[in-house]
Amino acid sequence: MATKSVSKAGSAAEPIAVSGEKRAATAADSAIDKVTDAIIQGIRSGVFVPGQHLLEPDLTRRLGISRGSLREALKHLAAAGIVTLNRYRGAYIGILGRKSVLDLLDTLEPLARLAARLAAGNCVSPADQKRMQTAANMIEAAGRGGNRAQYMEDRRHFYDTMIDLGGNRELERVIPLSRTDLFRAQVERVQSETQRQRHVSGYGKIAKAIIGQDADAADRAVKRHFDGTRKTMEELPEDAFPQEDF
Amino acid sequence: MATKSVSKAGSAAEPIAVSGEKRAATAADSAIDKVTDAIIQGIRSGVFVPGQHLLEPDLTRRLGISRGSLREALKHLAAAGIVTLNRYRGAYIGILGRKSVLDLLDTLEPLARLAARLAAGNCVSPADQKRMQTAANMIEAAGRGGNRAQYMEDRRHFYDTMIDLGGNRELERVIPLSRTDLFRAQVERVQSETQRQRHVSGYGKIAKAIIGQDADAADRAVKRHFDGTRKTMEELPEDAFPQEDF
DNA sequence: CCGTCAACATTGTTTGACGATTTCGTGTGA
C-alpha cells in the first residue's frame, strides 16, 4: 500500500469522501459529484460564505441539474457537515462558532496524530518520502503565495497524503477534513501574518518527522501544530466567529 | 450542558447522526428517517446481512416510500459507511474484512478515549452520574440476556451518553458508531461466551471511572477495552470476516 | 469450452405535480 491512492475500480469507499481532491469536476462525473465539487470549491474561493442560505431553485439553474439530484447531493454534504439542513427551511453553508472550532480541533487532533504515526511507520520507500516532501513543499508555496483556495486544497492534499501513507482506510472516512475547510474559510481572512506563518511552518515539521520515520516525533509535531492553532484561535477577536444561531 | 441530549428544536445537527436511538421510527418521522431506522434495525436484528444487495424497487415497496426519498436515504447511509454505493450496481450493506475491523478499532479508540476523558471531567451532577450508571447497567443486562439487537442499541446508547456528557458536539458527528454496528453484527454470532463477557464488562469499568471523575482512569479503561476487543478479533477464525470484494 | 451479442434488469437522471410549512408583507384594531 501507500503507493497510489486510487481504489480498485472507482469502488465503494470513494464516493463517500465528499471531496474530489485531484479531479477538478470534469465532465463525466456524476451529477452529485458536480454539486459537491462546486460547493466545496465555492467555499474555498469565497463564493459561498459560511452561513449562506442555499436555495434549491437557484442551484439547480446554476449547476444545470435536476432538483432530485441536487437534493441527494445536499444530503451527502450535510452528512459531511459542510451544509446544515433545516426541515422546510432549506440548506445553509455550515458555520462554526468558537466553541465548535475548539471542539473540532479536539476531535481532529487525535486522528491527525494517529495518521502521522502510521505514516511515519510506513514511509519507507524513497517514492513515499518524495510524495510527503512534495506535499509539504506545495502547502508552503501556496501559504506564502496567498492564494486561499489553493492553500486550502494543498492543505487537504497534505492530509490525504499522510492518511494514504498510513494505510488506514477508516481514517480517511472519519477525518472531518471538509469541515476544517469551513473553519479555515472563516479564519483565513482575519488571522495575522505571523499566525499564518506559524500555521504553515507546522506542516513542514510534520513532514520532516514522517520522512525520518520517527513516529514519536511526528506525533509531537502534530500536537505542537494543534497547540499553535488553538493559540491562534484564542487570539482571534470574537467577531471572527459568527454566532451559530439556526 | 450534559443534561439532555435533545437539541434545541429538531435542529441542524440532528439529522446528520444517522441513528435515531430512542424513538423507534414513529409515524411522524420524515421518509428518510424511516429508511435509516429500518436498515439499521435490520442490521441489528439480522434481517439484513453484511454484503447484502439492496434493490431499490424492493425497498420502496416494503417501506412504502418513493424512489427519490429512498435514494436520498441511501446517500445518507452511504456517507455514514453503513451501505456502499456502486455506480449502476446499486447499494450493498457494508462489509468489513479483518483489516477494516482493525483499522476501525484504531480509528475509534482515540476518539472514544477523548470522549471518556471529557465525560469524566463533566460528570459532576448526581443526575449525570446516574445517567452514566444506568447506561452501563442496561448494556450489561442486555449483554447477559443475549438479545443481540437490544445489546447493540444499548451499546450505542452508552456511547451517546458518554459523548453527550463530554459536551463536544463534533465528536458525535465524527465517531463512526453506525459502522461499529456493522462490525458487531458480523462478530456477535461467532465470538465465544468468554469473549462476549470480557467485552461487556469493559463498559462497566469505563462507567465507573467516569462516575469517579477520574479522566486518566477513564482513558485507561477505554484503552484496555479496545485492547481486549483487538485480542478477540485476533482469536476469531478467518471465516468470520467475509472478503470485501466489490 | 470460450467469446459475442442481444435482451433484460437495475440504476442515474430528469420533469412535473401536489401538499406542508415557513416567511414576509399587509391590513386592522388598540
Next chain:
DNA sequence: TCACACGAAATCGTCAAACAATGTTGACGG
C-alpha cells in the same frame, strides 16, 4: 405608532412516471 392576525408567496418534502446509461444474464455460434 405598535402589536397582532391574516393571507399570499416562496420554499421544501414527497411522490409518480418516464427515458437514458450501464451492468448482468443467457443464447448462440465457433
